[in-house]
Structure formats: C-alpha cells, structure tokens
Amino acid sequence: MTSPTSQLLLEDHPRASVDRALRARASVERSGFVPPTFADGVIFAQDIEDVVLTMKLASKYGVRIVPRGAGTGLAAGSCAQEGEVVLDLSAMNQILSIDPVQGIATVQPGVINAAVNQAAEEYNLFYAPDPASTAICSIGGNIATNAGGMWCAKYGVTRESVLSLLVVLPDGQLLRTGRRTIKGVAGYDMNALMIGSEGTLGIVVEAVLRLRPKPKHTATLVAYFPDEVAAAAAASAVSAAGLTPSVLELMDGKTLLAVDSAMGTEHHNSGGALLLAQTDGYGADLEMQALELAIKPFAEHCELATTEQHAQALIEARRQAIPSMEKLGTVSICDIGVPRNRLAEAIAGLQRIEAERGVSIFIIAHAADGNLHPIIVVPAGQSIISGAPKLALADMFYLAQELGGTLTGEHGIGLLKQDWLPEELGETSLQLQRRLRKVFDPQGILNPGKAI
Ligand SMILES: Cc1cc2nc3c(=O)[nH]c(=O)nc-3n(C[C@H](O)[C@H](O)[C@H](O)COP(=O)(O)OP(=O)(O)OC[C@H]3O[C@@H](n4cnc5c(N)ncnc54)[C@H](O)[C@@H]3O)c2cc1C
CATH class of the missing domain: 3.30.465.10 (Uridine Diphospho-n-acetylenolpyruvylglucosamine Reductase; domain 3)
Structure with missing residues (x-):
C-alpha cells in the first residue's frame, strides 16, 4: 500500500515510477536481507535538479527517502520498504x-x-x-x-x-x-x-x-599455508616488519575450494589458506624480498608471479571470492576489524564460533588492515537474520570487541548491525551523533532506521 504522502511526492516528480518490478528491484541490495514489503516508488534522478526536487518535495510532504547507488551494499543500507521512496542515482554516471x-x-x-x-x-x-x-x-x-x-x-x-x-x-x-x-x-x-x-x-x-x-612497477606473490591461523600470523609478521604492501589479502581453505570450483583454479591443492601480496613503486622488488622473508617461516610454499597475466589472475581469484560463495547458497557477510597483531586470534575465535553455532563460516580478510570478512553461507532461501546465523553474527561482533576491534571495517551499519552499535559507540557518542543527524535532518526523512 502506497502511503498518501509518498503518493503526493510521486505524482509531483517527473522521474518517478511506481512499477512493481522496479520497486522490488530497488528495495533490496546484496546483503541477503529481504525487507517485508517494497518501497512505495522509485525516483530515477538524471541530474542535480532531480535530486533537489526530490528532497524539496520529501520535506514538504514528510516522505522518507532512501538513496541508492548500484545496490551492492552488504549492510542493508539501501534496502527500502513501504512508506519509503527510493532515490536511484545510478543514471548520474558521468x-x-x-x-x-x-x-x-x-x-x-x-x-x-x-x-x-x-x-x-x-x-x-x-x-x-x-x-x-x-x-x-x-x-x-x-x-x-x-x-x-x-x-x-x-x-x-x-x-x-x-x-x-x-x-x-x-x-x-x-x-x-x-x-x-x-x-x-x-x-x-x-x-x-x-x-x-x-x-x-x-x-x-x-x-x-x-x-x-600509477606505480611504475609492481611485484606480486602468492603464499600457501597449512591453515588460516598460520596465514594470519604471517600477515601480522608483515605489519610487524614495517612493510607496506599495496595488497595483502587472506583467503581461508573453504574460500579456496569455492573459488577453485567456480573458476577452475587449483589453489586448494597448494595449501589450506592463502596470502596474496603485492608491492609497488620503484622499490617493489626489494620490498617483496623483505616480505617473503617475513612470511616464509609460516608458509608451505611461496610463488612470485612471473607475468602480468599471472598477477591479474591472482587478483581476480580474490575479487571472485564472494561471487563464488554466492553460488553455494545465501551469504551473510560480516565485516569486523581487529588490531593487526591480533588477526590469528580473530581467526581462531571465528573457528570456535563456527563449531559452537554449527554454521559454515568462510573467511577472507584485507589482512594488512586487520579487516576480516567472516561469511556465513546457508542453504538458499534460509534466513540469515535469525537463528544460528544471527547468533553467530553476534558472537563475531563480541569477538571483535574483545580483541579491541570494531563491528564494521568498511560495509557500514545499515539496518543489519543496529543491535550491536550502542555497545561499540557508548551512550555519549551515540546521543551526540543522533543530535548531529537531527541538525542535518530535523524531519528524519533521509534513510531512516539506518546507520545510527
Ligand atoms: C561481491 C562484492 C564484493 C564487495 N567487496 C567490497 C570491498 O572489498 N570493500 C567494501 O568496502 N565493500 C565491498 N562490497 C560492498 C559494496 O560494494 C560497497 O559497500 C559499496 O560501497 C556500495 O556501493 P553501491 O553503489 O552499491 O551502494 P548502495 O548499495 O546502493 O548503497 C550503499 C549505501 O550508500 C548510500 N548511498 C548510495 N549512493 C549514495 C549517494 N549518492 N549519496 C548518499 N548516499 C548514498 C545508500 O543509502 C546506502 O546506505 C562488496 C559487495 C559485493 C557484492
């Protein structure tokens, strides 16, 4: 049911659509969260004037607006439901x-x-x-x-x-x-x-x-480890050695199997976990030598990419990690951050949660930043926001907190992480941030229920 106020806005805006299929598409993103209802309508902005008009009408009629880019978010930040209108900015793409x-x-x-x-x-x-x-x-x-x-x-x-x-x-x-x-x-x-x-x-x-x-030169290395904890310890050793690789990505054994199955590669034959490292700049080769030295004590096997194609294929394997898991079921992507020297403890903790909650957790990490993506994969159609997956998510956030980390490194709070935010921010910060939000948006019409 379209709310009467949304209807007024949608009638007054030349770029509005109430087409059911478009509303359905614009109400979800990639987190796996499916809202109970669809947005009342979608505005397809072509220029700044369309956005200005949207917000003027939204203020006039008191309509809730959900901004949307490409809808690849993982925190239900651009999800929308009844009583809300989506403002789609994807056509403003110059x-x-x-x-x-x-x-x-x-x-x-x-x-x-x-x-x-x-x-x-x-x-x-x-x-x-x-x-x-x-x-x-x-x-x-x-x-x-x-x-x-x-x-x-x-x-x-x-x-x-x-x-x-x-x-x-x-x-x-x-x-x-x-x-x-x-x-x-x-x-x-x-x-x-x-x-x-x-x-x-x-x-x-x-x-x-x-x-x-653009760096004049890059060096790329793939290292295989007996297990994830060894790979994490190696990543921490890179940070401890004061090195600054431009890429340091970790993939666990389950992820390697998923990528191998989706891409026809054979990473899992070489080890139970992988680190992908790249250095760049005039000193790329020298820095890579130092990096290899730092990780070798933990690794089973290290291999330098000898061609640009080999390096690109390794990068692509990491880029395809999440799409490969999506082929296996519905995914719930967590995004915790921990101090870089506590990566191995974080991984051991995630493995404990997996065993205790009986859920399947795949782990990838932007290892140099201490930013882990533990990804719960459930059979297609099964809920990711209730039962064991939700309990496992909560455990992950508490694990991050225990290690002095954060519940989101890069995906945001959106709708999905609201429950745990107060504990991370504390009352004083949360109230101050809510007052700040009111200064910008006294009517509470912009992306309500999201972020803070
Ligand atoms: C396979 C895969 C891999 C991913 N890898 C990464 C990764 O490595 N790192 C990472 O950070 N994220 C990653 N993500 C998550 C996602 O791609 C990012 O969060 C991205 O920044 C979202 O961009 P979007 O255009 O899709 O935004 P949307 O999903 O459309 O929106 C995200 C948020 O931004 C708001 N928003 C969108 N456009 C505007 C605007 N113009 N003005 C104001 N607010 C706006 C929305 O309201 C919402 O809150 C990944 C997602 C997938 C599916």
Missing part, C-alpha cells in the same frame, strides 16, 4: 573531468568505481579505493560507506581519496564540502563527516576524487 596536473577527477555519484580507473589510466593515474565489487559498485555508494578495498592497505580507504563533495541536504539545499587542494583546514571537516554517513546526512551529487600516479 565522469565530468579529469585534471591530470592536479591529479583529480570530478565525477557524478552513479559512476562505477572501475570506470574511474579506466578513465584515469589514459593519464597514467589511478584511483586507489578499489572494493572487490569495483566492477559493479558506484562512487556515491563508496563515499556513503567509506568503502575499502585491496589497495587500501597502502593508500587508505575512500576518505583518503575524496577531496570535495557537492551534497543535496534533506531540505533540498546544496552544500559544498572540502576543497580542491591537497591541504586545507578551514572550519570543521564536513567532507570527512559526509564520507561514511550512509546516506543519512545528505545525498552526494558530485565528487572530486584524488588520483595518484
């Missing part, structure tokens, strides 16, 4: 300009992450935050979740690569945050505040991204 001298790209929010890198390549530049979903996720969604990726080990997450934003506030006003210069400290850092705010403070309609010179 790269507006690239300034190779300043090393910046100005883009619309619906641009696919990988497209920025394709465009930057022409100038020998690259955009560092590269989620494994690079081919399917949008820059607007990356900014809203402060997304991470493989290269973030060295270059930092999205917040380190966004200089300035143009944002439509909940009342329809336009706000420019940040600046186009590399440095600048005038006023509070509204840019940093927007990044990671999960579409609750404003809607990103344009972004100025920082590009970096």
Whole structure:
C-alpha cells in the first residue's frame, strides 16, 4: 500500500515510477536481507535538479527517502520498504573531468568505481579505493560507506581519496564540502563527516576524487599455508616488519575450494589458506624480498608471479571470492576489524564460533588492515537474520570487541548491525551523533532506521 504522502511526492516528480518490478528491484541490495514489503516508488534522478526536487518535495510532504547507488551494499543500507521512496542515482554516471596536473577527477555519484580507473589510466593515474565489487559498485555508494578495498592497505580507504563533495541536504539545499587542494583546514571537516554517513546526512551529487600516479612497477606473490591461523600470523609478521604492501589479502581453505570450483583454479591443492601480496613503486622488488622473508617461516610454499597475466589472475581469484560463495547458497557477510597483531586470534575465535553455532563460516580478510570478512553461507532461501546465523553474527561482533576491534571495517551499519552499535559507540557518542543527524535532518526523512 502506497502511503498518501509518498503518493503526493510521486505524482509531483517527473522521474518517478511506481512499477512493481522496479520497486522490488530497488528495495533490496546484496546483503541477503529481504525487507517485508517494497518501497512505495522509485525516483530515477538524471541530474542535480532531480535530486533537489526530490528532497524539496520529501520535506514538504514528510516522505522518507532512501538513496541508492548500484545496490551492492552488504549492510542493508539501501534496502527500502513501504512508506519509503527510493532515490536511484545510478543514471548520474558521468565522469565530468579529469585534471591530470592536479591529479583529480570530478565525477557524478552513479559512476562505477572501475570506470574511474579506466578513465584515469589514459593519464597514467589511478584511483586507489578499489572494493572487490569495483566492477559493479558506484562512487556515491563508496563515499556513503567509506568503502575499502585491496589497495587500501597502502593508500587508505575512500576518505583518503575524496577531496570535495557537492551534497543535496534533506531540505533540498546544496552544500559544498572540502576543497580542491591537497591541504586545507578551514572550519570543521564536513567532507570527512559526509564520507561514511550512509546516506543519512545528505545525498552526494558530485565528487572530486584524488588520483595518484600509477606505480611504475609492481611485484606480486602468492603464499600457501597449512591453515588460516598460520596465514594470519604471517600477515601480522608483515605489519610487524614495517612493510607496506599495496595488497595483502587472506583467503581461508573453504574460500579456496569455492573459488577453485567456480573458476577452475587449483589453489586448494597448494595449501589450506592463502596470502596474496603485492608491492609497488620503484622499490617493489626489494620490498617483496623483505616480505617473503617475513612470511616464509609460516608458509608451505611461496610463488612470485612471473607475468602480468599471472598477477591479474591472482587478483581476480580474490575479487571472485564472494561471487563464488554466492553460488553455494545465501551469504551473510560480516565485516569486523581487529588490531593487526591480533588477526590469528580473530581467526581462531571465528573457528570456535563456527563449531559452537554449527554454521559454515568462510573467511577472507584485507589482512594488512586487520579487516576480516567472516561469511556465513546457508542453504538458499534460509534466513540469515535469525537463528544460528544471527547468533553467530553476534558472537563475531563480541569477538571483535574483545580483541579491541570494531563491528564494521568498511560495509557500514545499515539496518543489519543496529543491535550491536550502542555497545561499540557508548551512550555519549551515540546521543551526540543522533543530535548531529537531527541538525542535518530535523524531519528524519533521509534513510531512516539506518546507520545510527
Ligand atoms: C561481491 C562484492 C564484493 C564487495 N567487496 C567490497 C570491498 O572489498 N570493500 C567494501 O568496502 N565493500 C565491498 N562490497 C560492498 C559494496 O560494494 C560497497 O559497500 C559499496 O560501497 C556500495 O556501493 P553501491 O553503489 O552499491 O551502494 P548502495 O548499495 O546502493 O548503497 C550503499 C549505501 O550508500 C548510500 N548511498 C548510495 N549512493 C549514495 C549517494 N549518492 N549519496 C548518499 N548516499 C548514498 C545508500 O543509502 C546506502 O546506505 C562488496 C559487495 C559485493 C557484492
């Protein structure tokens, strides 16, 4: 049932659709969470004016708006239901300009992450935050979740690569945050505040991204270990040795089997867990030698990629980890972060949870950041938000807390992690953040129920 207020907005907006199939598609993302009902309608924004009009009408009629990029989120941040209207930004997908001298790209929010890198390549530049979903996720969604990726080990997450934003506030006003210069400290850092705010403070309609010179040289190594705890200990040894690989990814034995089965590779024949490492820059080979030395005591076998194709195939195996698991059933992707020296303890703890709760947990990790993705896979159609999977998720969050970590490293809180947020933030911080949200959105119309 469309709410009367949504109906008013949808009638007044030229880009609105109430088509059932479009509403159904726009109400879910990739977390596996299925809302009980669909959104009342979808606005397909083509330009900034469409977004401004949406928020002006939403304020006028008191309609709840759910911003949506490419819908690849894993925390139910862009899921929507009855009484809500989805604002789909995927058609705002132009790269507006690239300034190779300043090393910046100005883009619309619906641009696919990988497209920025394709465009930057022409100038020998690259955009560092590269989620494994690079081919399917949008820059607007990356900014809203402060997304991470493989290269973030060295270059930092999205917040380190966004200089300035143009944002439509909940009342329809336009706000420019940040600046186009590399440095600048005038006023509070509204840019940093927007990044990671999960579409609750404003809607990103344009972004100025920082590009970096493409490394002249890279070295890539794959190492196989008897088990996951040994691989994690090796990753911690890399950090302890003061090395800064541009990639340091861990995959457990179950993930290797899933990838092998989906891609026809044979990683699991070489070991029970894998670390994929890449170094870059003029000293790439030297740094790789030091890295190999650090991990060798823990490894069964190390192999340097001898060709660019070999290196790409290894990277692709990691990118395909989640899609490979999705072939096995419904996945629930957790996203805890722990101090880098406690990775092995985290993995041992996850294995304990798996045994105690009787669920199947696959583990991949951005190991250099201490960011683990324990992934529960249940038979297709089975609920991931109740019973043993939910209990296992709760155990994982408490495990992260116990180890001095966090319940989300890069996917955000969305709807799915609300239960555990108060414990992580504490009452003072939570109340202050809720008051801050009210300053931006006094009517509570932007992505209600999500984030905080
Ligand atoms: C196979 C796979 C691999 C993944 N790997 C990674 C990974 O390595 N690292 C990682 O960080 N994530 C990863 N993800 C999760 C996901 O891709 C990221 O969270 C991504 O940033 C979401 O982008 P999106 O465009 O799909 O956003 P959506 O899913 O559409 O939205 C995500 C959030 O952003 C908000 N939002 C979207 N656009 C805007 C906007 N313009 N303005 C304001 N708010 C907005 C939404 O309301 C929602 O809260 C992966 C997902 C999949 C399916």
